[in-house]
Amino acid sequence: MSSTDNALTKLLSTRDWLLADGATGTELFNMGLQSGDAPELWNTDHPDRIKALYEGPVKAGSDIFLTNSFGGNASRLKLHDAQSRVFELNQRAAEIGREVADAAGRPVVVAGSMGPTGDIMEPVGTLSHASAVEMFHEQAEGLKAGGADVLWVETISAPEEMKAAAEGIALAGMPWCGTMSFDTAGRTMMGVTSAAMVTQMERLKHKPLAFGANCGVGSSDLLRTVLGFSDATLPLISKGNAGIPKYHDGHIHYDGTPELMANYAVLARDAGARIIGGCCGTTPEHLRHMREALETRAPNGKPSLEQITDALGGFSSESDGTDGKGPGARKARAGGRRRATA
Numbered sequence: 411m412s413s414t415d416n417a418l419t420k421l422l423s424t425r426d427w428l429l430a431d432g433a434t435g436t437e438l439f440n441m442g443l444q445s446g447d448a449p450e451l452w453n454t455d456h457p458d459r460i461k462a463l464y465e466g467p468v469k470a471g472s473d474i475f476l477t478n479s480f481g482g483n484a485s486r487l488k489l490h491d492a493q494s495r496v497f498e499l500n501q502r503a504a505e506i507g508r509e510v511a512d513a514a515g516r517p518v519v520v521a522g523s524m525g526p527t528g529d530i531m532e533p534v535g536t537l538s539h540a541s542a543v544e545m546f547h548e549q550a551e552g553l554k555a556g557g558a559d560v561l562w563v564e565t566i567s568a569p570e571e572m573k574a575a576a577e578g579i580a581l582a583g584m585p586w587c588g589t590m591s592f593d594t595a596g597r598t599m600m601g602v603t604s605a606a607m608v609t610q611m612e613r614l615k616h617k618p619l620a621f622g623a624n625c626g627v628g629s630s631d632l633l634r635t636v637l638g639f640s641d642a643t644l645p646l647i648s649k650g651n652a653g654i655p656k657y658h659d660g661h662i663h664y665d666g667t668p669e670l671m672a673n674y675a676v677l678a679r680d681a682g683a684r685i686i687g688g689c690c691g692t693t694p695e696h697l698r699h700m701r702e703a704l705e706t707r708a709p710n711g712k713p714s715l716e717q718i719t720d721a722l723g724g725f726s727s728e729s730d731g732t733d734g735k736g737p738g739a740r741k742a743r744a745g746g747r748r749r750a751t752a
Contacts, residue, residue: 425473426684427686436664436692476522476562479523496552504553520558524575546563547578567602568600591626592626622683627651650678653670655690668698677721680711
């Protein structure tokens, strides 16, 4: 497939912005998923719930939604003794998505979600480059077979893992997008800055169709990161959390209102993002407000940091990671990274 005949590129050529989806984990927990369970097993055990998961953002106006396959690689599925089911579970995730998108009555892009392996790559950890490429390739083939339009690598912290994902996806002959999570004083957990990500993504042999940031801390921090992508030539992605997580009555809730996320969406567009969505805590109700705001509020120029904090709240750190004051790459613990759950 060429870089111009895929569904995402075609849609981007007709619009200034596209609305992506919101949270996967938040919605699945609301449907009854228990902490520690593998969401990907629901692709075969509860396909009706996964169909409802996808229909939520589509009905709210999303142009793109991600499949229920974030932890669908062999390393993550091994924790649930399901490492032999990588192809099957990813294929089913995409097949359900294809069904929903084809019934939408308008162009909707099915993006095959691919999260981190959960392992630390050499030389700090034990995961070799070849093994990582193999894992991402296996997952990519399943999503491709199920009918995904594009693959979507998300919540990555290490540049080495993003590179391995790009190579694995290239072996499957699929277009892709990639986002990293900047949650440590403007850097990823492994010390990557927004400027460093621009350099890496522009140099990849199998370049993404678009790239950017997802998850992290709050939407203010994420937009500061988007502003740090200013030298990028590829389309930018912004998928911020719906506010800040707070623990209440045994559950984690995000305090971002639909009105706040509507403000975030417009600011993300004005900051340069072409693909705008939500991450943890973002529900279809948030997405409806975001779509309305993007359609009705005129562009207002690139926002200042003061405008961002006035609309969305303060930053979690003084540094945006690019001034040399943020932390460098960490030595990861043997247990690996935690898995994003919302």
